[in-house]
Amino acid sequence: MTASRAAGTGPVLARALQILGAFSADHPAMTLSELARRTRLPVSTVHRLLAGLVDWGALERGDDGAYRVGLRLWEVGALAPRGQGLRERALPFLEDLSQITRENVQLAVREGSELVFVERIAGTGAVPVLTRVGARFALTATGVGLVLLAHAPPETQEEVLAGPFDRFTPLTVTDPAVLRRMLADIRKSGFSVSDRQVTMDALSVGAPVHDARGNVVAAVSLVVRHGSAQPHTLAPLVRTSARAISRALAQLP
Secondary structure, three states: OOHHHHOOOOHHHHHHHHHHHOOOOOOOEEOHHHHHHHHOOOHHHHHHHHHHHHHHOOEEEOOOOOEEEOHHHHHHHOOOHHHHHHHHHHHHHHHHHHHHHOOEEEEEEEEOOEEEEEEEEOOOOOOOOOOOOOOEEEOOOOHHHHHHHHOOOHHHHHHHHOOOOOOOOOOOOOOHHHHHHHHHHHHHHOOEEEEOOOOOOEEEEEEEEEOOOOOEEEEEEEEEEOOOOOHHHHHHHHHHHHHHHHHHHHOOO
């Protein structure tokens, strides 16, 4: 959690969340001193808060002395309605799409000016991807991100298009004018294309998932090796899956 998002919480809670927010895919396990450096909090403060987080089960301490995210935190996170209900309804259709294509299938939601991956199914022998469930990513580079940005509120679009932009490859689009045209095309065509924007060997095609009121609440994508298929042949498959998920979501109470 960033300092701005922690603002408004009590100082003890804000610091505890700061400690939890220090963990990432690059730093899944850290010692007391490492946590103090990453959070810029006094060692004594971190030590005191770690005891409470371990007692509750949010963190676990291994035999090597390093702290890791605990199962209790995962259990609570799994109850998030936007992720859990969506994932349960979408999973059968994501699995079908993965089995038909044997490629990577992803499901994501927008959280502010970023996306969060809710589900990912790796295809047999499919191109490697940089994503993982629960990870955040830029909205401007991936197939799912472009879909979510294209249907985001105008103020969110302006915030993202104002930059700065993450550049992953030489082909990552960072020109706001080009991105605006891409977003307009996505709204018109009903699908997105991210061609070698994240890695130089991957092509992603995404489509929007709607709720019962017609709002875009998620995006699904198919990620294939660049050159193995054309976007126009993948788009109907992805759009069909997205529509099936949308129908399933409409049945939620």
